[in-house]
Amino acid sequence: MQGEPPRIFQIHYEDWHRSVCDPRFIPLDNRGPATEYLEFDLFERLSISPHVQGAALWGALSWRFTEKTGLDGAELFDLIAAHPGHDVYFCNPHPQHEGIYHNLWVQGETAHPRFVELSRAFLVAAGLPGEAVDTIDPSSQYSTANYFVGTPAFWSAYLPFVRGAIRRADANLSAADKAALHSTAADDRMVHKGCTYMPFIVERLFPLFLRTAGAHLLGFKLPLPIPEDEMNVHQKLLREMKDHACRDRSSWLAACWVNYRSLYLQQQHGRQWAQRYLRQVTPGEIRFA
Template identity: 30%
Template structure:
């Protein structure tokens, strides 16, 4: 077993921290990751708080890949630290961001990660509209197209120091607004959104989508992703249709690369057909859950 401290991959080292916020979650940690304590901190910011603290308090090494995973990483991805390290060993040295994101169905069936959140968390479009306008003027979250190269959920990625600095800079803009609490955007960021059996501040869902925003909007970042079809789907009604999901993702890639609207029209047609099929199979009238 590799020690949980930093370990080399080619000419780069790996430091992946796994966050815990209670003794119970500490017991869930993979021993191959470095524990990161978030007990009695700021639960309203979820994982962003300990990640922020680490990035602000440490000088990052340019030859190290850093990651910060939640205690549910193994449960959501079925990956161990050994499997993560094995994949990272195959990644070329010039790659900036390596994704380990599950839930390919959620990324493929939605136009982008903002639509995905708005579909799953009621009344959330206003916060995404205003937050994106604030940090990425000119980008419309309703229409921007993201494929599997950009769609990362749960902050499950490993990246260079340069990317983490940029990620932190964008998130800190939103953090400052939310903490000030004086603007309309602040009220939206701090407002609760339904999640699982409770509520989570909207700012958490916005923060988790900054990585996708950067990968789409700043094309110089080079990415590599663990094969998403080897990771769990979300269990949505479209999860049993991987071939159709692959077609949807490919159509979005073609739309991004060519700029041709016909690919998006085909995406909508294939998606509508898939949703109709899935709903009939489940005896449902609407929804994706």
């Protein structure tokens, strides 16, 4: 790769986090009062700071990046160098979800109460397609954890897209839905230190951005061999089956995938889980992204 390497920061919040940060990344102390938007607010601050001026590619990753992805800094730089010319490099540290759920919106229902209902309300209020929560999305569109390394063209399109959606939604949502979305009910199990719904919605806007306002941009999904190796045979077959259905836009194959997927989820999680979640994570019709 010619020119300056990507300017990649690694966010940390405690002194001991520095000990596990990758020396190839630039340490970024993000201690202090946090808003409910977490990394997104940091991205906005960085985008107007001297830290990224003149950078052809930049990003800010969690101190847990290697733990979640299996990639170290050198491997990330090598992957980007081997695939030049893209506007944004992203990944999905949880590939086991790609063949199990229609999309990331319905996957969120298993972790955050009323997630599909409130996400749909947010999208509609923001002027975005509410049917996004119902579509069958290919694995190529799965991205989680906000692990982005992008060009100025990407950041200058993505950040206003998200912030604009938030502002429009806040202006148009009912008082009850707005209060719910900004409440800590999203984290009823206290897995995420009492987060509201908003960071989980923002995280899921990226694939929608690439299909809409960012359709002119070129994205590259980084392969993650270690998480891939941890997938079982059913997760891999289900992903392949769903991707074929999306590629061919085959409702028949998609329906077969839904049946196989439902049997797998019942087997994996048991009857009680299936009774609680299976209908909620299964849209009533076949609709492709």
